[in-house]
Every structure is written in structure tokens, then in C-alpha cells.
Amino acid sequence: MPAIIRTISRTVLSVIVAELAKHAFLLCAACVFVFVLSRTYGLDLSAGFF
Numbered sequence: 001m002p003a004i005i006r007t008i009s010r011t012v013l014s015v016i017v018a019e020l021a022k023h024a025f026l027l028c029a030a031c032v033f034v035f036v037l038s039r040t041y042g043l044d045l046s047a048g049f050f
Helices: 002-039
Strands: none
């Protein structure tokens, strides 16, 4: 019985860590996206520019 509980505990903990890492990555990606948008605000990126 303790082995089953230990296995379930490890599984749940690894899922929680994976979800936390995924959310941290998405937060960083969103911050980079907003930063790039703020740096390029008003820049003419239309087809005629190139």
C-alpha cells in the first residue's frame, strides 16, 4: 500500500511541476511578445516599406 501511495504522489507532483513550468514559459513568452510590440509601436511594417 505505501508503494502505491508513493507512486501516486510522485505522479501528481510531476504533473504539477510540468504544469507550473508550462505556465511559467507561457508567461515569459507573453512578456516578450508585449515587449516586442511596445518597442515596434508605430513602425511601418507594410508591404510598401520593403
